[in-house]
Amino acid sequence: MSKKVVHMTSVHHPFDTRIYHKECLSLKRAGYDVTLIAPETDAESAIDIIPIKKYKNKCLRMAFSTYQVYKQAKKLQADYYHFHDPELLPVAWLLNKKANVVIYDIHEDYATSIMQKEYLPRPLRKLVTKTYKWMENVLAKDMALCLAEKYYQELYPRGQVILNYPLLNETLMAQTVNEDSEDTGLPENKLLYTGNVDVDRGAYTQARLPLIDDDVTVYFFGKCAREVAENMYETAGDEKDRLMIEGIDRYVPREAIDRQYTNRRWLAGIALFPPTEHYKRKELTKFFEYMSAGIPILCSDFPVWKAFIDRYQCGIAVDPQEREAIQDALEYLRLYPEEAAKMGRNGQKAVREELNWHKEEEKLLQWYEEIGEQARLDDGRKAREAGDEHAK
Numbered sequence: 001m002s003k004k005v006v007h008m009t010s011v012h013h014p015f016d017t018r019i020y021h022k023e024c025l026s027l028k029r030a031g032y033d034v035t036l037i038a039p040e041t042d043a044e045s046a047i048d049i050i051p052i053k054k055y056k057n058k059c060l061r062m063a064f065s066t067y068q069v070y071k072q073a074k075k076l077q078a079d080y081y082h083f084h085d086p087e088l089l090p091v092a093w094l095l096n097k098k099a100n101v102v103i104y105d106i107h108e109d110y111a112t113s114i115m116q117k118e119y120l121p122r123p124l125r126k127l128v129t130k131t132y133k134w135m136e137n138v139l140a141k142d143m144a145l146c147l148a149e150k151y152y153q154e155l156y157p158r159g160q161v162i163l164n165y166p167l168l169n170e171t172l173m174a175q176t177v178n179e180d181s182e183d184t185g186l187p188e189n190k191l192l193y194t195g196n197v198d199v200d201r202g203a204y205t206q207a208r209l210p211l212i213d214d215d216v217t218v219y220f221f222g223k224c225a226r227e228v229a230e231n232m233y234e235t236a237g238d239e240k241d242r243l244m245i246e247g248i249d250r251y252v253p254r255e256a257i258d259r260q261y262t263n264r265r266w267l268a269g270i271a272l273f274p275p276t277e278h279y280k281r282k283e284l285t286k287f288f289e290y291m292s293a294g295i296p297i298l299c300s301d302f303p304v305w306k307a308f309i310d311r312y313q314c315g316i317a318v319d320p321q322e323r324e325a326i327q328d329a330l331e332y333l334r335l336y337p338e339e340a341a342k343m344g345r346n347g348q349k350a351v352r353e354e355l356n357w358h359k360e361e362e363k364l365l366q367w368y369e370e371i372g373e374q375a376r377l378d379d380g381r382k383a384r385e386a387g388d389e390h391a392k
Contacts (some may be wrong), residue, residue, distance in 0.1 A: 002033045003372065006078040008092075010065040011085045013251045014038035014049055016108065017285070018148065018164055020082055021254060026361045027368070032080075037072050039065075062087045078201040079372065084147070086110050086132065101375045105146040109155065110136075112277045118198065122224060144371050151281045160367050166288040167357045172261055173292055173348055186337050187265040189215040192295065194257050194269070195286050196222035197232075197245065202273040202300075205320050207232035209270075210239035212323050213330050216267065217242040221260050224248050226318040261293035267333050267340070269297040275302065283308055288355050290315075290346030296340050298329055316345035 004211050005027050011224040012019055014036060019185040024047055028034045040051035052068040055061040070091040073081060082103040083092045089104070114120075114129045145159035153161055197220050209218050220243075224232075229248045246252060269290030273279050280302035287308065290297050297315030301306050306317040316332065318325040333340045 002031050003079040004033045004035070004074055004076065004376060005080040005082060005249060005368075006035050006037060008037045008069050008073055008081065008083040008088055009085055010039070010054070010061060010069050010088060012038065012051065014041045014045070014051075015254060016084075017254055019105075020045075020047075020358050021167060022164075023082070023105075023162075023364065024359075026364060030365050032368075035078075036270050037069050047219045055226050056183055061121065067161070077204060080279055080368065086136070089135055089139040092143065096142060098378065099375070100129045101144060101371050102142075103144045103146050103371075104140050105148070106152055106156065106159070107148045109149075109152065111155075116276055116278055120281040137198050146367075147172070149151055149282055160363070162364050162367070163283075163360050164288075165355050165357050165360050166292050166351060168352065169258065169292060172258060173294070173352065174295075187267045187333070187340065189213075189217065189334070190264060191218045191298070192260065192266045192269045193218065193220045193222070193271070193286075194260065194289060195284075197222050197227055197247070200273070200276055200278060202320065203228050205272045205274055207235040207243060207269055209243065209272075209326070210236050212326050215334075216330060217244065218270070219244045219246070219260070221246045221252050223251050236247055257289075261289070261295070266293075266295045268315065269293075269295040271297065271299040272307075272326070273300050273302075273316075275300070282305065287314075288351055288383065289353045291344075291355070294341075294344035294348045296333060296343040297347070298326075298333075312346055312350045314343050314350065316343075 001080070007024055009016070009019060014020060019038075020036065022188055024034050024036055028047055035048045035050060036045075037050045037052060039040055039054035041049065052065055052072065054065060066087055069088060073091065073095055078100060080101045080103065081092060081095050082105060084105045084107060092102050092104065104291050111129050111133055114132060115125050117125060120128065145156050147153060147156060147159040147161045148164050150161060150163065191209060193206060195201070203224070206218060206220075209216055224245055224247050226249050229245050232243060232245065236243045269286065271284055271286055280300075281304050283304070284299075287297055291312070291314055297309060297310065299315065299317050300320040301317040309315050309317045316329045318329050320326070
């Protein structure tokens with residue numbers, strides 16, 4: 001009989017790449033009975049999705065959406081409960097029984113992220129961070145931890161790292177111009193950004209690009225709050241017509257983003273983020289996606305990012321606040337298309353051979369087996385101990 005797995009999120013979109021396309025579908029292919037509890041959607045799915053109402057107000061969501069998740073999850077009596085949001089910690093704690101496994105999938109360095117929320121007064125940020133850390137320490141003590149980023153293991157030494165490397169997309173990778181190809185078309189003066197668009201992810205830094213370079217047009221494909229989009233257009237000023245934002249106040253599906261990688265010859269995929277503790281140590285998922293599509297990366301020169309670019313020779317890292325450095329990088333990619341194409345091929349080779357979800361899928365499935373077996377052994381031991389105690 002196949003093991004029942006329930007993934008739970010009250011925050012993420014049901015078709016979130018890590019949750020649905022990677023983890024849920026990998027487990028389903030391996031023979032697990034997979035259900036996802038997530039905000040409501042009308043789209044068809046390859047697995048069972050139990051919809052919950054998602055409230056725009058955070059307080060309402062944390063009060064009512066989390067209760068809905070708990071109510072639905074408890075009915076399913078799963079062998080594995082795998083949740084993806086810190087607000088579901090109390091729910092997961094209530095579901096954590098001796099006969100099942102509960103997994104906390106840590107997508108972000110939440111403590112650092114809270115400390116960077118400018119809309120909260122600094123004393124309140126410190127209080128919220130301490131409260132979160134205390135809650136996490138108490139509630140997640142007996143849970144398995146799944147880490148989406150390498151450096152998170154410094155924060156959670158007992159966690160299992162399952163990285164957000166990309167799915168191998170052969171159709172996407174086949175679009176790249178090979179070194180021996182007769183196709184000598186040059187890249188267009190167009191820059192690509194994919195994923196959520198917000199201030200910490202360089203929204204305003206990247207909105208200045210049309211002012212820095214007279215030729216480039218910048219395309220953003222990912223959810224962007226209307227207020228942020230309006231501020232980006234204001235930042236670009238008279239050049240706002242060269243700022244294309246697709247996804248204002250709405251989710252952009254994975255398939256729609258994938259199509260953008262192949263619909264034109266991009267000059268570069270960009271990630272010009274301002275320096276923040278939350279991002280400067282992460283290897284961004286968008287790096288791997290740009291690399292899969294054979295697109296050179298233009299990113300901030302944080303030490304971890306620069307080391308990554310240097311290791312795989314897949315782009316250019318610059319100071320995001322240095323206008324001249326950005327200008328020079330764009331000019332280099334334009335003047336030396338052969339070198340730019342080589343960066344794209346280097347990135348694609350690294351993804352094909354090393355940085356892909358296939359490797360992480362193997363780790364995920366093996367880990368599920370191990371923690372499932374350990375739970376069964378612990379359950380058997382506790383049953384024996386209870387029997388011995390009863391015999392006395």
